[in-house]
Structure formats: structure tokens, C-alpha cells
Amino acid sequence: xxxxxxxxxxxxxxxxxxxxxxxxxxxxxxxxxxxxxxxxxxxxxxxxxxxxxxxxxxxxxxxxxxxxxxxxxxxxxxxxxxxxxxxxxxxxxxxxxxxxxxxxxxxxxxxxxxxxxxxxxxxxxxxxxxxxxxxxxxxxxx
Numbered sequence: 001x002x003x004x005x006x007x008x009x010x011x012x013x014x015x016x017x018x019x020x021x022x023x024x025x026x027x028x029x030x031x032x033x034x035x036x037x038x039x040x041x042x043x044x045x046x047x048x049x050x051x052x053x054x055x056x057x058x059x060x061x062x063x064x065x066x067x068x069x070x071x072x073x074x075x076x077x078x079x080x081x082x083x084x085x086x087x088x089x090x091x092x093x094x095x096x097x098x099x100x101x102x103x104x105x106x107x108x109x110x111x112x113x114x115x116x117x118x119x120x121x122x123x124x125x126x127x128x129x130x131x132x133x134x135x136x137x138x139x140x141x142x
Contacts, residue, residue, distance in 0.1 A: 001048060004075040008059040010051035010128070014078045016086060016139050019044030043109055043134030046078065052118050052126035063130050067113040073132065074111055078139070089137040109137030 001008045022039030053060060066073045077085040088109040113132045120126040 001079060002075075002077045003059050003062055003073065006059045006062070008048075008050075008063070009053045009056040010060070011048050012050035014046065014048035016078070017045045019134065019138060041138075043136060043138050045114075045131060045133050046076075046111070046139060047129065047131045048078070049127060049129035052120075052128035054126075060128060063113055064116045067116050067130075070112070072110040073113055074109070076111060076132075077142075080141070084141060086139040086141055088134060089140045109139070110135045 001011045001014060019042040021041045023036045024039040026035045026037045027033075028035075063073065065071070074088045077087050079085045088111040111132050111134055113130055115129075115131040117129045118126060119128075
């Protein structure tokens with residue numbers, strides 16, 4: 001996991017909840033069954049956690065400050081392997097079931113860090129967890 005060129009030290013797991021889409025009732029008089037249309041999409045949430053490193057004054061501290069300052073964190077990359085990663089959608093190419101193999105996605109997403117929790121146990125091991133909310137678009141696989 002990185003923020004720009006900085007590695008977020010100690011992070012061990014991350015997850016993405018890809019959001020939801022509202023179902024809008026489209027039923028008319030005389031219909032035998034309810035019908036629905038898709039409404040507005042929710043960009044979803046992300047969470048990540050790992051070992052807290054008080055000496056990490058770059059990435060972990062940047063994330064805490066982003067939460068406290070209500071700043072967006074659009075440079076976060078959640079790596080799947082050495083080359084593939086998820087990031088908040090800017091304007092990029094992606095696969096679309098409705099379009100050509102490489103379609104342009106133009107939902108500039110902003111990622112807001114919504115929580116930062118630090119905990120420690122009696123052995124002295126400290127952990128840190130973060131959660132974020134996407135506004136305006138999803139996380140996309142690059």
C-alpha cells in the first residue's frame with residue numbers, strides 16, 4: 001500500500017466494499033409485478049490495518065492528518081501484487097461489460113479518510129486501522 005511514492009509502513013490487510021446502487025421503484029398501475037430501475041451509485045468504502053509505527057512520520061501520519069483535516073487522499077494505491085493495484089478512480093481505462101474492451105470511466109472519485117484507530121496490548125504491540133469513504137466514483141483496478 002502506498003500514498004504517492006511513500007509506502008504505508010506496517011499495513012497487513014486491506015479491503016474494499018464496492019458500494020451499492022439504489023433501486024428505484026418503476027412500477028406502474030396495472031403491472032402484475034414490481035419493476036425497478038437503477039438509481040444513484042455509492043462509491044463504497046475501503047479499510048486497511050496493520051502494525052502501528054510511531055516512527056512513521058510520513059504515510060501513517062499523512063493518513064491521520066487527512067482524517068483530521070477533512071482532506072482527500074486520492075494518491076492511495078492498494079496493491080494486489082507487484083504491478084496491479086486499486087486506486088480512487090480519476091479518469092482511466094477499465095473493462096466495461098457495456099462498452100468496448102477499454103472504455104473511458106469519467107467519475108473522478110475522492111477518497112476521504114473517515115476513521116483512524118490505534119490500539120495496543122500488554123505485550124507492547126500496537127495496531128492501527130483506517131477506514132475511508134469514496135465520493136463521486138469507485139476504486140478501480142489498474
